[in-house]
Amino acid sequence: MSTRRQAILEAVALLRAQNVPSPLYDARELLAFALRTDVMTMRMHSGEVLTPEQQQVFDSYIEQRCKRMPLQYITGRQAFMGLDISVRPGVLIPRQDTESVCEYAMGCADKLEIDQPHILDLCCGSGCIGVVMAVQLPKARVTCADIDPSCIEMAKANALKCGVSDLMRFAQGDLWEAVQGETFDLIVSNPPYIPRSQIPHLQKEVRDFEPELALNGGSDGFDFYHRIIEQAAQHLAPGGYLVLEAGDGQADLLCRMLRQAGFQNVENFPDLSGNLRGCAGQWKNTAE
Ligand code: GLN
8 A cells, every 4th residue: 555655656666667758747747637636725735645456547557658669658638838738649739839839820820810710720630720720719610630540539529628519620531632622811730740760769759659640741751741841822812821830940941942942021930949940931923
């Protein structure tokens, strides 16, 4: 019979032995999750003894984490731009870097000065970008598109949970096929962009548990960028924006590709670590 404090210390030793990156943080999160409470409340009563059932549930979570299953797939959630986004295996876990893409895209939405902008989150995964846009811009109409039906399900669930289902549409299909014949004022995308050869070298959590479909960008990582940029003009209203998340070292080439394709006001933008995280451009305004 262990107290909460003892259970955490034992779990930390197990996690550390498997080189789990933040063992204390993860042990606390998983114990709070096993007790169906939050970390703060759990820690206020750290001398309490775990029931055998609680211990068993906690042990099973720690075992999964020791196999390097991401914490978020065990707890089923990830905070993103202040929202509680649900995730599950098969759906890419929202990254903090993508918050910078959302912030940049929100700036573009402001610049549009359109009362009810039509926004597309292309390759939506959990729907995190689209849901944030719908929450922040209540007059916007947001479409989330993805090739994977299980991502569409997750995105719908997240829209419902965040109270924006009525403002959103969901479309399943291979990239642009999902939105044939439709145009948008703002298209935001975090497509797969990791060069195939780098995938075996990714952190175990990502490599062994996250969907390769959401990561693999082909031989140089640019497969999806080419396909997106080739057809973006057909799906953008005049003066509309395309905002793309970029992988490490990809933003400059992406900017060049956007300029070559005829985009204007092309610029890259950083994430909070100071790395270039994305690239954006504005489609020509026919009035010019
Ligand atoms: N940023 C993700 C990672 O580093 C990759 C997401 C993507 O390919 N779009 O794992």
